Amino acid sequence: MIKIAILGYGTIGSGVVEVLNTNRESIAGRAGDEIEVKYILDLRDFPGDPMEDKVVHDYGIIVNDPEIQVVVEAMGGVEPAYTFVKKALLAGKSVTTSNKALVAKHGAELIAIAKEQSINFMFEASVGGGIPIIRPLNSSLTADEIQEITGILNGTTNYMLSKMTFEGLEFDDVLKDAQSRGYAEADPTADVEGYDACRKIAILTSLVCGQQVDFEEIYTEGITKITAVDICYAKAMGKVVKLLATSRKTEEGYCAMVAPFLLSQEHPLYNVNDVFNAIFVHGNVLGDAMFYGSGAGKLPTASAVVADIVDIAKHLHKNILISWSSRKMDLVDWKKAKSRFFVRAKEEKENIQKIFGSVEFIEAEGISGETGFLTEVLTEEAFEQKASGLKNILQRIRVV
Amino acid sequence: MIKIAILGYGTIGSGVVEVLNTNRESIAGRAGDEIEVKYILDLRDFPGDPMEDKVVHDYGIIVNDPEIQVVVEAMGGVEPAYTFVKKALLAGKSVTTSNKALVAKHGAELIAIAKEQSINFMFEASVGGGIPIIRPLNSSLTADEIQEITGILNGTTNYMLSKMTFEGLEFDDVLKDAQSRGYAEADPTADVEGYDACRKIAILTSLVCGQQVDFEEIYTEGITKITAVDICYAKAMGKVVKLLATSRKTEEGYCAMVAPFLLSQEHPLYNVNDVFNAIFVHGNVLGDAMFYGSGAGKLPTASAVVADIVDIAKHLHKNILISWSSRKMDLVDWKKAKSRFFVRAKEEKENIQKIFGSVEFIEAEGISGETGFLTEVLTEEAFEQKASGLKNILQRIRVV
Numbered sequence: 001m002i003k004i005a006i007l008g009y010g011t012i013g014s015g016v017v018e019v020l021n022t023n024r025e026s027i028a029g030r031a032g033d034e035i036e037v038k039y040i041l042d043l044r045d046f047p048g049d050p051m052e053d054k055v056v057h058d059y060g061i062i063v064n065d066p067e068i069q070v071v072v073e074a075m076g077g078v079e080p081a082y083t084f085v086k087k088a089l090l091a092g093k094s095v096t097t098s099n100k101a102l103v104a105k106h107g108a109e110l111i112a113i114a115k116e117q118s119i120n121f122m123f124e125a126s127v128g129g130g131i132p133i134i135r136p137l138n139s140s141l142t143a144d145e146i147q148e149i150t151g152i153l154n155g156t157t158n159y160m161l162s163k164m165t166f167e168g169l170e171f172d173d174v175l176k177d178a179q180s181r182g183y184a185e186a187d188p189t190a191d192v193e194g195y196d197a198c199r200k201i202a203i204l205t206s207l208v209c210g211q212q213v214d215f216e217e218i219y220t221e222g223i224t225k226i227t228a229v230d231i232c233y234a235k236a237m238g239k240v241v242k243l244l245a246t247s248r249k250t251e252e253g254y255c256a257m258v259a260p261f262l263l264s265q266e267h268p269l270y271n272v273n274d275v276f277n278a279i280f281v282h283g284n285v286l287g288d289a290m291f292y293g294s295g296a297g298k299l300p301t302a303s304a305v306v307a308d309i310v311d312i313a314k315h316l317h318k319n320i321l322i323s324w325s326s327r328k329m330d331l332v333d334w335k336k337a338k339s340r341f342f343v344r345a346k347e348e349k350e351n352i353q354k355i356f357g358s359v360e361f362i363e364a365e366g367i368s369g370e371t372g373f374l375t376e377v378l379t380e381e382a383f384e385q386k387a388s389g390l391k392n393i394l395q396r397i398r399v400v
Numbered sequence: 401m402i403k404i405a406i407l408g409y410g411t412i413g414s415g416v417v418e419v420l421n422t423n424r425e426s427i428a429g430r431a432g433d434e435i436e437v438k439y440i441l442d443l444r445d446f447p448g449d450p451m452e453d454k455v456v457h458d459y460g461i462i463v464n465d466p467e468i469q470v471v472v473e474a475m476g477g478v479e480p481a482y483t484f485v486k487k488a489l490l491a492g493k494s495v496t497t498s499n500k501a502l503v504a505k506h507g508a509e510l511i512a513i514a515k516e517q518s519i520n521f522m523f524e525a526s527v528g529g530g531i532p533i534i535r536p537l538n539s540s541l542t543a544d545e546i547q548e549i550t551g552i553l554n555g556t557t558n559y560m561l562s563k564m565t566f567e568g569l570e571f572d573d574v575l576k577d578a579q580s581r582g583y584a585e586a587d588p589t590a591d592v593e594g595y596d597a598c599r600k601i602a603i604l605t606s607l608v609c610g611q612q613v614d615f616e617e618i619y620t621e622g623i624t625k626i627t628a629v630d631i632c633y634a635k636a637m638g639k640v641v642k643l644l645a646t647s648r649k650t651e652e653g654y655c656a657m658v659a660p661f662l663l664s665q666e667h668p669l670y671n672v673n674d675v676f677n678a679i680f681v682h683g684n685v686l687g688d689a690m691f692y693g694s695g696a697g698k699l700p701t702a703s704a705v706v707a708d709i710v711d712i713a714k715h716l717h718k719n720i721l722i723s724w725s726s727r728k729m730d731l732v733d734w735k736k737a738k739s740r741f742f743v744r745a746k747e748e749k750e751n752i753q754k755i756f757g758s759v760e761f762i763e764a765e766g767i768s769g770e771t772g773f774l775t776e777v778l779t780e781e782a783f784e785q786k787a788s789g790l791k792n793i794l795q796r797i798r799v800v
Contacts, residue, residue: 019543019685029610029723030542124540130686132540139539139714140524140532142430143419143706210429268692271671276688285419286530286693286703288676292668293689303686306543314539314721321714323429 002031002313005039005062007084008075009046009055012098012125015302016072016309017051027306031313035306038068041084063087070312072305073097082106089113089121094316096308098125098301104199108212108326115319122308127200128153128277130300131293135311137207137281138322144283146208150246150400153200155275155295156184156191157223157243161260162273165240170228183275193222194243194258201245204279205256207322208247211329213256219334221259229364230395233342233372236364239264241397242272255332262342262399335381340399344372346392355389370394402431402713405439405462407484408475409446409455412498412525415702416472416709417451427706431713435706438468441484463487470712472705473497482506489513489521494716496708498525498701504599508612508726515719522708527600528553528677530700531693535711537607537681538722544683546608550646550800553600555675555695556584556591557623557643561660562673565640570628583675593622594643594658601645604679605656607722608647611729613656619734621659629764630795633742633772636764639664641797642672655732662742662799735781740799744772746792755789770794 006013020027020035028034039062040054049055062068063084071088073095075081081102085095089110097103103110103126114121124134128151137146152158160174169177175192178184190196202215223243234241239262247256263270268290272278277295282288294300311320342362345352352359352373362372375383387393406413420427420435428434439462440454449455462468463484471488473495475481481502485495489510497503503510503526514521524534528551537546552558560574569577575592578584590596602615623643634641639662647656663670668690672678677695682688694700711720742762745752752759752773762772775783787793 022685023543023545026545027543030721032721130683131689132536135540136532136536139711140535140707141703142710143423143427143703145423145426268671271668283530283703285422285699285706287697287700289531289691289693291689291691294687297687299685300687303541303543303683306685307540310542311539318718321430321432 001034001036002069003036003038003067004070004072004309005041005068006037006072006074007041008073009040009042009044010074011298012074012301012305013040013072015298016074016305019299019302019306027310031310033313035309035313059084063091068093069316070309071095072309073099073102074305075099076101078102078105085110086113089117089119092117092119094119094121094312096122096305096312098305100126100196100199100203104202104215107203107206108324111322111324112326118317118319120312120315120320122312124308125301125304127203128279128291128293129155129295129297130303131277131279131291131295132304132307133204133279133291134207136291137204141281141283141286144286145249146281146283148246148248148282149204149208149279150244150269151201151204151279152242152269152272152277153197153245153279153295154191154243155277156188158272158277159183159275161223161226161241161243164226164228164231168228168231171224171226192224194220197243197245198258201247201256201258205247205254206324209254209329210323211325211327213254213329213331217331218256218258223260225395226260227395229344229367230397232364232367233344233362234262236362237262240270242269244269244400250332252336253332254329255334255337257334257337260397262397264400267400336379338377338379340377341375341383341396342372342399343375343387343396344370344394345390346370346394347390352390355386374399401434401436402469403436403438403467404470404472404709405441405468406437406472406474407441408473409440409442409444410474411698412474412701412705413440413472415698416474416705419699419702419706427710431710433713435709435713438465459484463491468493469716470709471495472709473499473502474705475499476501478502478505485510486513489517489519492517492519494519494521494712496522496705496712498705500526500596500599500603504602504615507603507606508724511722511724512726518717518719520712520715520720522712524708525701525704527603528679528691528693529695529697530703531677531679531691531695532704533604533679533691534607536691537604541681541683541686544686546649546681546683548646548648548682549604549608549679550644550669551601551604551679552642552669552672552677553597553645553679553695554591554643555677556588558672558677559583559675561623561626561641561643564626564628564631568628568631571624571626592624594620597643597645598658601647601656601658605647605654606724606729609654609729610723611725611727613654613729613731617731618656618658623660625795626660627795629744629767630797632764632767633744633762634662636762637662640670642669644669644800650732652736653732654729655734655737657734657737660797662797664800667800736779738777738779740777741775741783742772742797742799743775743787744770744794745790746770746794747790752790755786774799
């Protein structure tokens with residue numbers, strides 16, 4: 001019997017309980033032992049809940065109980081999650097977390113402590129919800145040098161962009177819809193400004209390069225400026241707008257960015273719609289691969305957390321090596337990144353050609369009084385320099 | 401230094417050497433030790449090849465060398481691969497293989513021997529080439545009861561069907577094209593008749609249910625009867641024809657099949673084209689997930705083999721549990737399987753409706769002198785019984 005404690009009895013924490021109950025027998029078979037929830041830490045009480053008598057309010061009870069071998073952190077946010085997780089690891093208890101903010105900020109340190117203690121710190125659910133990506137990166141794609149990892153890592157914004165695409169709606173309307181369905185929070189900033197995706201690509205990039213990538217250094221642009229007119233142009237080009245979190249290994253180093261991109265139909269991420277997430281990986285020997293699934297939601301996320309618990313149960317006193325040191329990886333200046341740009345401007349075609357040279361003009365049905373065009377491949381700084389010569393730029397979206 | 405031997409210096413064997421050389425440093429980092437090829441077993445000599453002096457013709461040299469800790473089986477076919485692999489495991493050497501025929505036939509026994517010996521028998525490359533699917537099933541999707549696993553598992557036939565779809569060609573022409581590109585063998589039977597995909601879905605189903613699934617019991621139908629006219633109808637319905645290998649858990653047990661299916665645009669496998677493979681998984685808590693990548697080819701397959709070597713290196717004297725016992729899993733009679741059927745027949749619509757009840761008639765541009773229709777959901781046996789009432793059936797394809 002492996003006894004665990006769950007920190008936080010919200011969506012994920014209660015999902016973990018549900019998954020453990022639903023698939024109790026098969027999970028025990030896979031883990032080699034039964035998993036029992038001994039404590040749930042929460043500020044609230046849950047009278048009438050079947051787990052009512054497991055609820056404690058004092059973390060000391062958990063961290064000081066030698067029976068507890070696994071702590072499931074499902075509180076979210078950096079503090080007090082960081083303090084609690086660190087204490088658990090130092091007390092010789094393995095930890096799994098779904099908390100991207102915690103992992104992006106303190107992953108390297110917590111991994112190092114787990115290694116020292118011959119236990120494990122796992123975080124499959126912190127990126128891509130139920131999609132297995134952390135474990136495949138760490139234990140399956142080990143023969144490759146990963147040259148690119150690009151994901152649709154935020155289900156809320158993907159739902160919104162899909163709805164704008166399929167129904168021609170404006171940003172504000174789809175945001176209200178997403179909020180009414182519980183896909184977007186009352187304060188949607190973390191999703192729509194790309195902050196959530198930014199932390200996730202920081203985690204993936206750290207795993208790929210084996211060093212600490214600070215999320216604060218990743219250029220991040222959200223979807224708040226995407227309009228129905230942009231979507232019309234995208235359709236005219238046979239493309240879709242997706243919020244991508246991407247990192248590439250270039251000759252100068254790793255280059256990471258979160259921004260809306262235009263994708264053509266040939267791209268494996270083109271058809272990833274609604275709240276689904278997907279992660280595209282290019283390895284130098286593997287070539288292209290993609291992992292697709294539910295990027296959020298109670299049960300998919302809990303499925304990933306419980307898979308971590310099973311892996312921990314199979315490695316109770318053996319650390320599974322995760323290559324992510326605290327040595328900082330300096331990212332390449334994002335202004336050196338290259339792409340084509342789609343631009344909408346109130347400008348004469350002649351002037352655009354004079355500034356940008358060879359461009360491809362795009363006509364979209366029902367749109368007039370402006371000019372849409374695609375540039376050649378340019379660095380960000382070259383684009384900015386040229387764009388400063390245009391008087392009235394309405395939009396610019398990068399093209400994959 | 402971990403010394404390995406490679407059995408067979410063909411496409412995969414030489415690919416493994418190339419991957420080990422290309423990413424030598426990062427692989428050593430991930431494995432925790434350098435990997436060195438000490439022997440290559442082949443009937444041939446390779447004068448002038450950089451690995452020339454590693455080539456041996458006598459397997460006894462390898463199996464009796466205590467320095468060899470890992471054997472890479474890349475010969476293909478059941479014998480002598482089975483005898484060699486079994487001897488290696490009994491001699492305490494871990495094994496990785498890309499050989500689906502070997503794994504489908506003898507997987508359970510070889511897994512059991514590895515467990516007894518506290519070593520590992522791994523076979524990531526046997527299904528889906530470079531796509532991580534065996535390890536994710538075994539160590540990531542452990543919280544779930546997998547209710548469906550459906551794959552495009554054969555790159556040759558997927559290339560052919562893609563080409564028929566995009567270029568309107570007939571089967572014989574795309575087969576010649578695939579052969580000229582080296583995608584199809586001179587004798588293409590194993591691919592086009594679905595035998596290759598059948599062994600792969602037998603392996604995946606065994607892993608999902610934890611018991612031995614005999615590939616001989618899986619109903620298997622190839623793509624040789626698919627015509628350009630079928631593709632026209634598929635287009636008229638907004639669907640594509642794909643060779644799927646599928647297994648589902650039903651109330652009566654597991655039901656598996658390999659056959660061409662019509663997929664609609666919403667299906668995650670709809671856009672998997674050319675030589676790419678993909679595996680769709682539905683778990684009872686995870687929901688839908690998909691794994692996509694290069695299903696064949698020298699380097700992608702070798703990438704998966706080398707990932708196995710790395711995993712073996714990290715678990716040199718510790719068996720990683722694989723739930724696949726030799727207890728036989730009897731599959732549900734495939735005639736109980738249910739789907740809609742697309743049918744082409746030289747028959748009056750009235751008669752079709754008299755026999756099948758409510759059907760949806762399909763018109764395809766430029767096709768006349770026959771009637772295309774979609775049935776309701778029927779079991780295979782109900783379909784056969786009804787279909788026997790039609791005089792001249794030209795085609796029937798199942799619909800997902």
